[in-house]
Amino acid sequence: MTTGLLNKSTSLDMKHLTVFIYLLLSFSTPLALASEKKNILVFFIDDLRPELGCYGQDYINSPNIDALASDGVLFNRAYCQQAICAPSRASMMAGQHPDTLGIYDLTSPLRRTIPDSMTMPRYFFENGYETLSFGKVYHHHTDDREYWTDLPDVPGELYANPRSLESIALLKTQAKTRGVKGVALGRAARGPAFEAADVEDDAYRDCAVANQAINALQRSKDKLFFMCVGFAKPHLPFSAPQRYWDLYRREQFIVPERKLPQGAPLLAFTSWGELRLYQGIPQEGPLSDEQTQELMHGYAACVSFADAQVGKVMAELDRLGLRDNTIVVLWGDHGYKLGEYGLWCKHTNLELDTRVPLILSAPGFAKGERTEALVEMVDVFPTLVKLTGGDIPESCEGTSLEPVLKDPGEATRPYALSQYPRGTKMGYSLRTDGWRYTEWVNIENKKIIARELYDHRDSQESSRNLVELPEYADLVSTLSKQLDTHQRTAARKVKAGQ
Template identity: 70%
Template sequence: MKHLWRLPQVAVCSLALLCVLSHGMPFDAQADGQPNVLLFFVDDLRPELGCYGQHDIKSPNIDALALGGVLFERAYCQQAICAPSRASMMAGQYPDTLGIYDLWSPLRRTVPGVMSMPRYFHERGYETSSFGKVYHHHSDDREYWSKLPDVPGVIYANPQTLRSITRRHREARAKGLTKLALSSATKGPPCEAADVEDDAYRDGAVAQQAIDALRSCDSPFFMCVGFAKPHLPFSAPQHYWDLYRREDFHTPDRDVPKASPDIAFTNWGELRSYEGMPEEGPLSDAQTCELMHGYAACVSYADAQVGRVLAELDRLGLRDGTIVVLWGDHGYKLGEYGLWCKHTNLELDAHVPLIVSAPGYAKGERAQGLVEMIDVFPTLAALTNGSAPASCEGRSLEPMLKDPRTTIRPYARSQYPRGSTMGYSLRTDRWRYTEWVASPSKSIVARELYDHRDSQTPGRNLADEPGRQELVSTLSKHLDSRSRIAPRASRTGQ
């Protein structure tokens, strides 16, 4: 079995590395009671970290966590946007089952009686707590959280930035803009590097909330800690920007895949609404490299906060009795194809990082089998000596944690809506196949087929290529999109 490579030498202190490597004894559930669960949510995190082979990215604490568990190389979210992805993972159900495809549908308002992980662990007697951005709607599952404090901290810390935002807000209000337009018109810059300590920004303050809670929580606990970075704006303390040199970032190829349908792409999502971003057309090379630099700085900032929480877990002697999971809610585009943000079925948006460190299971291993985020719920149920609810549509990853060479899925599903048309996507070992299905006619209006054998960003849609008909037909049968299409339109707008 191939082990994780050695960690890169970095400037960020990684107490968690020493702690994780020093704890290797199997956990005995009968002797020590029910295992705790610590679940990290990281927004917009690409699977480009040191432990995933991206040695230019400085992520020593997440790398250390991977050395203490199993890294899943081929994990996929169910929809590449915050609210549906998080609701799907927490309920262990596909977006179609939940009926959640947009940012305006809280879990409990949409599916009031659904079984979720907070409810599941609450009803099993666990102390449940949520810090930072866990659900997209902060108050979701309020009745099942033992602790649900307000999200602390600020998005911007530079006084000059704050004055500029206040001025723009005042000007926008004078124009009589609607609430939604007002929010968009008064966004600050997409990047900020203030000379402050970690706790001055939101994620540092969230990490401190979690640390304080660890010092006082009762076992067993189910704790979710959500870090907003590297979500826009790319604001992080200056010392994380200083880990990278601007000249090391280069503009990626801006050409979209040939023969691909327009419906597959977006107009960048939220980036265009930030100060200084063009309303249409591409970014300059200088703007692109600044954003890439900011994204990398924010990854390292989020990584440091993961390390702080893990270090406290170790200091308290809780590591051997705690299952630790880290995942990204969806991927992200950083100028590839000339596109930004998420909101598509492309590989860059659906592919996410996933690491599971469970006492008594494999350590420092890599699993290459395809998995989905709905698999997390049944996995944690199994690892805590429970049974997954019948409502769960995922599959337990426990066999892969025992033997990372095991596979549990022949393919992974994702989806993304465009108004009343839903794009259903299937990822196999080699191929990503997508069908765009119109509702209510259930007609397929576009198809995509990309060969990912050698690239995350293949340059051509092969769906209509000669000689691909048999492959397309086979993948279409597995996808079975027309039987899944929901009757109602989505309000994502992207």
């Protein structure tokens, strides 16, 4: 009797248990999936070279970015798709190359050429995220306006010292007297190229941007968010509070050699007109050694200032208990020349202009690792989609970096591509393990008018264009075929999308 009752009771309990487990799974699975969703925080830093403590440059004071690198994967060979703000940022956000987007300059907003393009803000907005943009994210601030749940105006500021502002007012008055108007008036009224003011961080724009992001984190801590925070420094003018200048000594900055690579075509370079717009900079010819060191010092100060703002936002992320559930990306929109080759700014296909810092810290993946995998910035979009459990949009031309985050020894692509226009010419540059190969093409008839080959196995700089040397003929042929194959494939994709 007892045994029979026990068996019957056990059978009944097992049946109830099975039903209970089924119901539990039915209700808990969506919750489990929801708990796997991660917040996303992306730092955009303008004109940032991969010249930081975590990149082996110990003289640069960048403790907060270094700390982020120790909590994620540092990509040592990441490349932007065009070394100028608007195309680079649009390309990264859409996961598509400039040729696909048709954006090559500063005047073209994102959706002029492809009105319905899929972008990260649109993707995450349509997938239920709060989407927030602070500071300089897109070059055109209103790009993707309809897909941002929070898009405040960018705080205005260039200088903090009243004397700098007075000099701008004087320049503007003088220009108006000469009849200068419109855009030309703005250019004529640029102030000094640097400023070291004895002020607090909040005298400058980037601190205000950091505060916007911190306030938004406090409001959004219980919501799923995709947040972009764009810091302007170290973009010109090199203006930062005096204490960041005091982190460095002027004499520690070594003036680079002012010599173009032997045998390089002149259309590969620029006259760095962006810097020449500023007060005190010669309209032609090189800078003096004193000016060069002064600007190098200012650039380093601005890097440390931007690093401090990154630290403030990251500290709040930690304080709110959000760090363990947030993917953090930090990147620079392109590289920058600080007197190398006698040149300044960006606007070329050179290694110094196209190589960028990229750090990706994702919960559950490698920490404190460094990878030599070749990466394009179009890879960021598909990576974030995969890390948040989504399906990569068909429009994406990049490759997910998830395998590299699992194993930094993995490689996802054989080369990285960048490009830069010169009027009716387009330079396409292919970066492999040790080489940078560039073809300059006449856009109208597709004929190659110049080539470049640089050896970057040991240095970011190269003293000679090797493309005409017989011993490199086979290498040039191989790289040219790779570039041609890529271009033909890309052209087919663009045509299919039209």
